[in-house]
Amino acid sequence: MNIKRSGMMLVLSSPSGAGKSTMARKLLAEDDGFELSVSATTRSPRPGETHGKDYQFLSEAEFLDMIEDEAFLEHAEVFGNRYGTPIQPVERALLNGKDMLFDVDWQGGQQMRASTLRDAMVSVFLLPPSVAELEVRLHGRAQESEMVIAGRMAKTRSEISHWEEYDYVLINDDPVLCYSQIKTIVNAERLRRRRRMPGLVPMIGQLNAEFEARKEKN
Numbered sequence: 001m002n003i004k005r006s007g008m009m010l011v012l013s014s015p016s017g018a019g020k021s022t023m024a025r026k027l028l029a030e031d032d033g034f035e036l037s038v039s040a041t042t043r044s045p046r047p048g049e050t051h052g053k054d055y056q057f058l059s060e061a062e063f064l065d066m067i068e069d070e071a072f073l074e075h076a077e078v079f080g081n082r083y084g085t086p087i088q089p090v091e092r093a094l095l096n097g098k099d100m101l102f103d104v105d106w107q108g109g110q111q112m113r114a115s116t117l118r119d120a121m122v123s124v125f126l127l128p129p130s131v132a133e134l135e136v137r138l139h140g141r142a143q144e145s146e147m148v149i150a151g152r153m154a155k156t157r158s159e160i161s162h163w164e165e166y167d168y169v170l171i172n173d174d175p176v177l178c179y180s181q182i183k184t185i186v187n188a189e190r191l192r193r194r195r196r197m198p199g200l201v202p203m204i205g206q207l208n209a210e211f212e213a214r215k216e217k218n
Helices: 020-030 060-068 087-095 106-113 131-141 146-160 175-190 193-217
Strands: 009-013 034-036 072-078 081-086 099-103 121-127 168-171
Touching: 009 020, 009 106, 009 175, 020 034, 020 099, 020 175, 060 072, 060 081, 072 087, 072 106, 081 087, 081 106, 087 099, 106 121, 121 175, 131 146, 168 175
Parallel strands: 009 099, 009 121, 034 099, 121 168
Antiparallel strands: 072 081
16 A cells, blocks of 8 residues: 655765765655755856756855855855755655755754754765775766865865764675665665655544444444
8 A cells, every 4th residue: 555655855975086976866766755955056067067967056155145045955065066956845855745855064954954944854975985986986987176176175074074974874895785775774764654654644534433333333
């Protein structure tokens, strides 16, 4: 029986290069129960990126106006650019039983835990198998300068120090295994009682009514 439930916010975080974006793309491609939360950013589009699909590309002034209007679930400045999650699409999706996927850093995760939507949040932190492997992956992307890569590597230790704030911590050594573990988490969290309350309450009411009807017949 398909019981109506409220949606969840699945937060994937990791140091740059540890695999959160890869896992997010795979989950979106294979699980139609998820929608990707499209973040807003002040950085310039990379080749192939589309406004409204990959990001909402905003000017600095537009971004600051949204902060002033409290229109973000979370926002942060990362490597000189601003990133934020508009809150209205998330509220709408959760109310309709849709799960939202977030590819954010630990700062975003902290703000989401402090938000009014915190009870819908499930957080997963991905660790790299080693610092050396992380550096190889960053160079393998061939999208950023050596200076930017060095900055990301320098920030990695600080990012990893926040691992205890997350519900689940996975080591992304084997991407196939790591993805399987994420799917296990998703399936279990979808069955949590508090998420299934919208459908369970009337279901329990129906069962009780059936018991009462049987009692009256007897």
